[in-house]
Structures are given as structure tokens and as C-alpha cells.
Amino acid sequence: xxxxxxxxxxxxxxxxxxxxxxxxxxxxxxxxxxxxxxxxxxxxxxxxxxxxxxxxxxxxxxxxxxxxxxxxxx
Amino acid sequence: xxxxxxxxxxxxxxxxxxxxxxxxxxxxxxxxxxxxxxxxxxxxxxxxxxxxxxxxxxxxxxxxxxxxxxxxxxxxxxxxxxxxxxxxxxxxxxxxxxxxxxxxxxxxxxxxxxxxxxxxxxxxxxxxxxxxxxxxxxxxxxxxxxxxxxxxxxxxxxxxxxxxxxxxxxxxxxxxxxxxxxxxxxxxxxxxxxxxxxxxxxxxxxxxxxxxx
Numbered sequence: 001x002x003x004x005x006x007x008x009x010x011x012x013x014x015x016x017x018x019x020x021x022x023x024x025x026x027x028x029x030x031x032x033x034x035x036x037x038x039x040x041x042x043x044x045x046x047x048x049x050x051x052x053x054x055x056x057x058x059x060x061x062x063x064x065x066x067x068x069x070x071x072x073x074x
Numbered sequence: 075x076x077x078x079x080x081x082x083x084x085x086x087x088x089x090x091x092x093x094x095x096x097x098x099x100x101x102x103x104x105x106x107x108x109x110x111x112x113x114x115x116x117x118x119x120x121x122x123x124x125x126x127x128x129x130x131x132x133x134x135x136x137x138x139x140x141x142x143x144x145x146x147x148x149x150x151x152x153x154x155x156x157x158x159x160x161x162x163x164x165x166x167x168x169x170x171x172x173x174x175x176x177x178x179x180x181x182x183x184x185x186x187x188x189x190x191x192x193x194x195x196x197x198x199x200x201x202x203x204x205x206x207x208x209x210x211x212x213x214x215x216x217x218x219x220x221x222x223x224x225x226x227x228x229x230x231x232x233x234x235x236x237x238x239x240x241x242x243x244x245x246x247x248x249x250x251x252x253x254x255x256x257x258x259x260x261x262x263x264x265x266x267x268x269x270x271x272x273x274x275x276x277x278x279x280x281x282x283x284x285x286x287x
Contacts, residue, residue, distance in 0.1 A: 025260040030214075031203040032268070033086040035138065035172030035196040041203070058196060065274065066267040 010052045010060035019049050019056075019063050034058065075107045076230070077130040081116040081137045081147040085206055089199065090136040090170050092209040093219035097134060097226040104230055106132075106286075116146035121153070125161040132166050132286050134226055139171030139192075142178050155181040162187040166235060166284055168225050172196045175277040182279075189235040189280035191225055197272060200265050214261070217249035217269060225276075229286055236282030246273035 010016055026042045033039040034055060040048065049056035078098060080091035091113075101108045109124055111117075116137070124130065135152065138145040142155040153159060155178045163186035169175070175192035182190045199219070205212035224245045228238035246269055253266035 022260070022264060026264055027202075027261050029203050030261065030264075031085065031201050031206070033089065033199050033201065035086070035198065039085045039201075062267055062271045066270055069270055 008052060008057050008060070009064055010049060010057045012060075015060050015064065016049060016052070019060050020046060022063065023049065023059075075109065075128060075130040076101045076132045076134065077109045077111070077121075077124050077128070078134040079111045079116045079121060079136055079146055079152065080113070081145070082113045083148055085201070086199075087137050088206070089201060089209040089212075089215055090219075093215065093223065094134065094136050094170075095210070096219075096223050097230070100227050100230050106230060111146075113147050116150075116152070118146065118150055118152050118158075121146065122158060122161055125165075130165060132226075132229060133162065133168070135167070135169045135171060135174075137171055139169060139174040139178075141173040141176035142181075144169055144171055144174055144178065153178065153182075159187075160185040162190070164188060166191075166229060166286065168192065168229070170197060170222055175275075175279065179277070179279045187280060188284040189278060189282070191235065191239060191276070191278040193272065193275040194277050195271070195275040197222075197275065198268050199272075200261075200268055214265065217253065217265065218272065221245040221249055221269065221273070222276075232286050234283050234285045235278055235280070239276070239278045239282075242276065243273060246270075246276075 023046050030042045031039055082088045082091045135144045143151050144153045146152045159182045162182045166189045169192035175194040179190040179192050201215045202212050224242040225238050228241045250266045250269045253262040
């Protein structure tokens with residue numbers, strides 16, 4: 001693991017597990033369009049998170065932002 | 075006059091351009107002249123020509139983008155920072171694409187655009203793959219484009235840039251709330267997270283008091 005990898009949100013095992021649990025229960029016909037990158041199926045997105053690549057990182061950041069938005073409301 | 079690009083060559087562009095029909099309909103109902111560039115006309119040559127010769131007061135780009143570019147049919151670059159952003163001079167521009175509010179937006183405003191509304195991170199939406207060929211029937215995609223289109227619908231109603239941005243943000247909040255109740259499904263909750271991401275990525279730059287004249 002490089003120093004850069006260790007700074008990834010998705011490299012945090014707790015975060016990664018939360019994201020994966022969230023994705024596993026999505027409908028199988030879900031397709032996610034991620035801007036210029038690509039559009040991915042639920043199972044492809046799960047693989048991106050497991051691979052800790054840029055798409056996986058984006059969804060880990062999204063999960064953390066969602067949690068923070070709830071904390072702000074409380 | 076409204077200039078609107080509607081490239082369509084894969085799922086994301088097919089969806090974004092299909093859902094832009096609502097904007098075209100509102101403009102036409104209001105008697106506003108619309109120059110609509112479909113897949114075969116969403117090219118740099120035609121876009122530049124319309125921008126320079128007809129100087130539309132309102133411009134909507136749909137499709138892909140990056141921090142410094144907006145793309146048209148088959149990914150052709152239509153507008154690029156430090157290249158032809160000055161063609162947006164005098165216009166209010168809304169870009170439904172990724173990242174363009176990061177670098178291109180400020181460059182366009184510096185070059186004389188009245189205002190630039192867009193996203194400074196990825197613009198993401200969720201869809202049901204069964205509707206890939208009929209995007210307007212995909213109820214799952216509705217909350218994403220319903221919130222996004224509000225920018226243009228409000229501008230077409232002669233509201234200011236800031237008011238239009240606020241109205242879009244309000245629709246994001248409303249749709250997020252609707253999808254994150256205690257009875258929400260796992261799909262609903264996921265879609266609410268994505269909407270929350272888009273809402274926080276949406277930015278406006280330039281004159282917030284500018285409006286369609």
C-alpha cells in the first residue's frame with residue numbers, strides 16, 4: 001500500500017464494509033451513471049469498491065458525506 | 075433565445091438529453107425561441123456558430139464534461155477553458171455534466187459570461203436498466219432530472235440565477251426527504267445519497283442577479 005492509498009476513504013475497512021452492505025441490497029436492475037467515467041451495474045459498483053479504485057472511492061466519499069449530512073441535522 | 079445541446083450516443087447522454095425535453099417544452103410554451111441541437115448537430119462547429127452569430131441569452135449543455143470541458147455528440151469537445159469559453163460571453167449557461175463548474179465555469183465568467191451554473195464534481199444519476207431505451211418512463215431517474223431541470227425552468231420564468239439555483243436546491247431537498255423516510259426502500263435510500271451528492275456539487279458563478287431578458 002502506498003501512502004496515497006492509505007489516505008483513501010474506501011481503504012478504511014469500516015467504511016468499505018458499510019458501502020458494500022449498502023450496495024448489496026440494491027435491486028439488481030440498478031444502473032448508475034457516473035458522469036464521464038461510465039455507467040455501472042450494482043455488481044460492477046460492488047467490484048469497484050472492493051478494488052478501492054476511483055469509482056469505489058467516489059462512492060465511499062458519498063457515503064461519508066451522507067452520514068455527515070445527518071450529523072449536521074442532529 | 076435558448077440554445078440547448080442534446081447529444082445521445084450511450085446511456086448517460088440518452089437519459090440527460092431525453093429528460094431535457096421538459097426544458098424545451100417550457101421554453102416553447104413561453105414563446106421563447108429555441109435552437110435545439112440534437113445528436114447530429116451537437117458539434118463544436120455548429121455550437122460555436124450559433125453562439126457567435128445568434129448570441130443566445132440562455133444556454134443549456136447536456137452530456138459529458140470535465141473540469142475544463144463540455145462535450146457533445148460522440149464526446150467531441152464543444153467548449154474548452156483557455157480556448158473558446160469566450161463564446162459564452164453575455165449568456166447565462168447551465169451545464170448538466172460533470173466537473174465543469176470547477177475550471178470552465180470561472181473561466182467563462184472571467185471571459186464575460188453573465189453566469190455559469192453547473193457541477194464541480196461528478197454529476198451522477200441512478201436508473202433502471204430496463205428503461206435504457208425509454209428514459210422518460212424511468213421513474214427512478216425522475217428525482218435527479220426533476221431537481222436539475224428546475225434551474226432552467228426557473229430561469230425561463232425570468233427568475234434570477236440565484237433564485238433558480240435556490241429553487242433547484244429546494245427540489246433536491248424535497249426529493250431527498252421523500253426518498254429517506256423510515257419506510258424507504260434500500261433503492262430509495264441509495265438514490266437519496268446520490269441526490270445529496272449532486273445537490274452539494276451544484277454551484278453557480280457570476281452574477282446571481284442576472285436573469286433572462
